[in-house]
Amino acid sequence: MTPRVAASALRVPHSRIRELAEIAMSMDGVLKLYFGESNLPTPEFIKRAAQKAMADGYTFYTENAGLPSLRKALTRYYQELHGVELDPAGEFVITASGVQALNLAIRCVLDPGDEALLLTPAWPNGAANVAMANAVAVEIAQPLAGDRYQIDLAALEAAVTPRTRMLLYTSPSNPLGWVATVEEQRRLLEFARRHNLWLIADEVYERLNYTGPRTASPTPTILRLATRDDAVIVIQSFSKAYCMTGWRLGWLVARRDLVARATQLNEFVVSHAPSFGQRAAETALLWGENTLCEMLVRLKDNRDFCLAALSKMPGVTVPKPDGAFYLFPKIAGASDSFDFCKRLLMDTKVGLAPGVAF
Numbered sequence: 582m583t584p585r586v587a588a589s590a591l592r593v594p595h596s597r598i599r600e601l602a603e604i605a606m607s608m609d610g611v612l613k614l615y616f617g618e619s620n621l622p623t624p625e626f627i628k629r630a631a632q633k634a635m636a637d638g639y640t641f642y643t644e645n646a647g648l649p650s651l652r653k654a655l656t657r658y659y660q661e662l663h664g665v666e667l668d669p670a671g672e673f674v675i676t677a678s679g680v681q682a683l684n685l686a687i688r689c690v691l692d693p694g695d696e697a698l699l700l701t702p703a704w705p706n707g708a709a710n711v712a713m714a715n716a717v718a719v720e721i722a723q724p725l726a727g728d729r730y731q732i733d734l735a736a737l738e739a740a741v742t743p744r745t746r747m748l749l750y751t752s753p754s755n756p757l758g759w760v761a762t763v764e765e766q767r768r769l770l771e772f773a774r775r776h777n778l779w780l781i782a783d784e785v786y787e788r789l790n791y792t793g794p795r796t797a798s799p800t801p802t803i804l805r806l807a808t809r810d811d812a813v814i815v816i817q818s819f820s821k822a823y824c825m826t827g828w829r830l831g832w833l834v835a836r837r838d839l840v841a842r843a844t845q846l847n848e849f850v851v852s853h854a855p856s857f858g859q860r861a862a863e864t865a866l867l868w869g870e871n872t873l874c875e876m877l878v879r880l881k882d883n884r885d886f887c888l889a890a891l892s893k894m895p896g897v898t899v900p901k902p903d904g905a906f907y908l909f910p911k912i913a914g915a916s917d918s919f920d921f922c923k924r925l926l927m928d929t930k931v932g933l934a935p936g937v938a939f
């Protein structure tokens with residue numbers, strides 16, 4: 582007899598994006614489109630800020646909730662960008678990535694056996710984190726009507742049980758590129774309030790928006806509609822807007838009691854995000870708008886180029902995404918997306934994320 586891995590750990594599904602990526606990483610010359618990152622490196626001024634932070638002594642432990650100066654910088658960010666007032670001392674936790682924010686949030690709202698509603702197709706880490714909390718993910722599909730994805734409120738209503746504790750949605754969406762309208766956010770919030778659920782909004786693609794009046798107009802945050810007493814949690818990240826995927830830096834915003842508990846739990850997970858990275862993140866927030874605008878022009882061109890190329894291909898249909906940097910095409914006759922992506926990788930060295938992963 583030998584000790585076994587816990588059954589609850591074995592129940593956590595593996596990521597089929599990673600599965601494809603592992604194959605691709607063993608090959609040379611692959612066009613890597615499977616992960617949610619562009620090929621742009623972190624801007625120089627942010628890298629320099631991290632070097633300076635190290636030289637200035639930001640190499641020690643910080644507060645579990647993150648550096649107060651970064652939380653203040655985020656407070657300014659929400660004021661200026663969204664007109665939302667937040668308390669840097671009680672409504673933020675800086676995390677070591679968006680996915681760690683998701684992990685903390687889900688850990689704080691679910692007990693074993695609870696149920697979580699998830700709008701899908703979605704990045705698989707939400708459902709996997711629900712499984713890591715020994716809870717049950719209930720997927721509610723977003724139907725496509727014309728060329729826009731919708732929220733199926735009737736299906737959400739029908740899925741609520743006495744064990745339902747939360748609803749997770751992602752806007753802008755990975756992989757759909759769907760951006761929730763203010764009216765849709767209002768309905769989700771009303772639904773969550775009526776059923777006494779936590780509403781978790783994954784807003785990591787907030788800045789990758791192609792529909793605003795200006796190039797870098799953010800998508801509306803749920804924090805504009807919710808009060809500070811609402812059971813709302815926003816998941817955020819420095820990864821996408823500032824090309825900082827490898828840094829592992831994010832944050833969450835939530836009601837004070839949730840933030841207090843998430844801060845405490847953070848001690849036992851990673852204690853806090855890396856100190857010098859947090860310091861550099863302040864610089865990203867302060868000086869990042871110009872590079873963000875430049876990147877968005879490029880991302881929009883890329884989106885339009887890929888849309889035009891795909892729409893010329895027979896059997897391929899693809900709605901136009903309003904945000905994020907993904908296309909989610911349907912390919913007539915392809916019934917196994919993993920097999921399709923694997924063959925594409927082997928034959929052409931183009932690495933895509935298989936739709937089944939979502």
Ligand SMILES: Cc1ncc(COP(=O)(O)O)c(C=O)c1O
Pocket residue numbers: 617678679680681704751754755783785817818819820826829830831
């Ligand atoms: C929807 C969504 N949320 C969160 C994340 C997490 O980003 P990170 O952990 O790099 O901050 C990603 C990354 O791809 C994502 O697609």
